[in-house]
Amino acid sequence: MSLDGDKHKQGKQGASDLRVGPGLMSQVLAAAGLPRLTVGGFVVALFVLGGIMGLPLQNLVSNSISRFGMNAIMVLAMVPGIQCGIGPNFGLPIGLLAGLIGMVSALELGFSGSGGLLLSMVIGAGLGALLGIGYGLFLNKVKGQEMMIGTYAGFAAVSLMCIAWLMLPFKNPELIWVLGGKGLRMTISLKDTFGHALDKFWSFKIGDIIVPTGLLAVAFGLAVAYKLFEMTKLGMAMDLAGQNERFARAAGVDCDRMRVVGTAISTALGAIGIIVYAQSYGFIQLYTAPLLMAFPAVASVLIGGATPSEASVSNAIIGTLLFQSLLATTVPVAQSVIGGDISEIVRLIVSNGMVLYALTRGHGGEGADG
Numbered sequence: 001m002s003l004d005g006d007k008h009k010q011g012k013q014g015a016s017d018l019r020v021g022p023g024l025m026s027q028v029l030a031a032a033g034l035p036r037l038t039v040g041g042f043v044v045a046l047f048v049l050g051g052i053m054g055l056p057l058q059n060l061v062s063n064s065i066s067r068f069g070m071n072a073i074m075v076l077a078m079v080p081g082i083q084c085g086i087g088p089n090f091g092l093p094i095g096l097l098a099g100l101i102g103m104v105s106a107l108e109l110g111f112s113g114s115g116g117l118l119l120s121m122v123i124g125a126g127l128g129a130l131l132g133i134g135y136g137l138f139l140n141k142v143k144g145q146e147m148m149i150g151t152y153a154g155f156a157a158v159s160l161m162c163i164a165w166l167m168l169p170f171k172n173p174e175l176i177w178v179l180g181g182k183g184l185r186m187t188i189s190l191k192d193t194f195g196h197a198l199d200k201f202w203s204f205k206i207g208d209i210i211v212p213t214g215l216l217a218v219a220f221g222l223a224v225a226y227k228l229f230e231m232t233k234l235g236m237a238m239d240l241a242g243q244n245e246r247f248a249r250a251a252g253v254d255c256d257r258m259r260v261v262g263t264a265i266s267t268a269l270g271a272i273g274i275i276v277y278a279q280s281y282g283f284i285q286l287y288t289a290p291l292l293m294a295f296p297a298v299a300s301v302l303i304g305g306a307t308p309s310e311a312s313v314s315n316a317i318i319g320t321l322l323f324q325s326l327l328a329t330t331v332p333v334a335q336s337v338i339g340g341d342i343s344e345i346v347r348l349i350v351s352n353g354m355v356l357y358a359l360t361r362g363h364g365g366e367g368a369d370g
Contacts, residue, residue, distance in 0.1 A: 039303055039322045039354070046329040053336040058208035060329050066199070067324035069215035070280045071300070073222055074273035074293065075320045077266045078301040080226070082311035084262020085242035085255065086139050088301065091150035092294035094135055094157045095270025098128035103275055103284050104184060108172050112193040117279060120194075124271035132267030136260035147308075151294075158291045165286050188284040195282040215280060222269070223313050229265075230313075238262050243310065299323060299355040323354060 051057055074092065081089035102124025106116045135153065142149045166183035170176055177183050189195070201214025229235045241248040241258035248255050274293075278284050301311055304319020327350060334346045 043325045050333045062210045063328040064325040070277045072219035072320045074297045075300040075316045077269035079311045080262040081266040083239045083242045086146040087308045088298040089266045091154045092270045093154035093290045095128045095267035096274040096290040099124035099271035099274035117194040125268045128268040128271030129264045132264035136263030295355045
């Protein structure tokens with residue numbers, strides 16, 4: 001009798017153990033999100049394939065770290081936009097243009113080195129905040145259509161500045177066209193001014209892996225600063241306005257004002273982000289260069305676990321690391337497998353494919369499996 005009872009208990013325990021497996025998997029999937037798991041697994045597979053093909057893995061890791069630092073702030077700019085209720089900020093090019101104006105203004109005034117970089121950030125962030133206020137007031141008039149209107153606003157701003165770059169009265173011969181002596185060049189070198197200033201600041205090596213300390217310090221410093229802002233009364237009110245506007249209004253929060261504040265912060269962060277990106281890249285690219293830069297940033301934050309209505313700093317950090325690691329490894333691995341110079345084709349396929357995937361699976365860690 002006791003033997004039968006033991007067998008019965010063992011059977012129940014075995015059935016319980018069988019139920020734990022799927023439940024645990026669903027919990028892991030719900031916590032991490034299908035996009036993050038999918039992209040993370042793909043990145044690991046690419047590193048393994050790269051090692052099999054004989055590629056220097058240290059260089060792939062170094063490129064991934066560098067690309068993360070270059071793009072992290074632009075992805076972080078998505079967080080205040082989502083939290084305040086406008087959704088992913090597809091109008092990011094407005095902030096990028098402010099940062100570009102800050103850089104060319106600093107160079108026109110003759111600044112270089114860390115002083116020129118700092119002045120660029122001050123001008124860019126200030127102008128970005130002002131433009132963000134106007135952009136936020138505009139978005140308050142088109143509630144419910146922010147992502148579509150933001151895309152058109154960003155495109156319109158870039159097109160308008162294509163005319164402005166030719167007409168603005170800059171005189172520095174390093175900035176303007178040689179023939180005609182008027183209008184800014186499409187690409188401006190930062191080699192003799194503040195190019196790679198953050199990358200070289202306190203950088204060190206771990207074996208053959210280069211760690212750009214200054215670049216990572218600025219990215220994580222701004223992430224921590226924004227995290228502290230989230231804990232303030234204004235930050236919590238802005239987050240509440242984005243999550244539940246009706247409840248926020250009942251609590252006395254001016255939701256329209258919070259949307260403007262979030263948009264201004266997002267645009268200012270975008271201005272700083274493009275400055276950090278350009279100094280690491282070594283060149284300033286004007287005219288149509290900022291046109292599509294919002295899409296990878298949106299894809300990164302969504303892959304990191306954000307949704308169109310909720311985001312956090314950790315979503316931006318994780319998403320940037322996954323997305324940029326994917327881009328850094330895909331191109332050399334594809335070239336070694338297929339052969340020939342197809343880097344630009346592969347980059348476009350992967351970049352736009354991840355944007356499409358992130359936007360169609362835009363539920364991050366909250367039941368991303370549908």
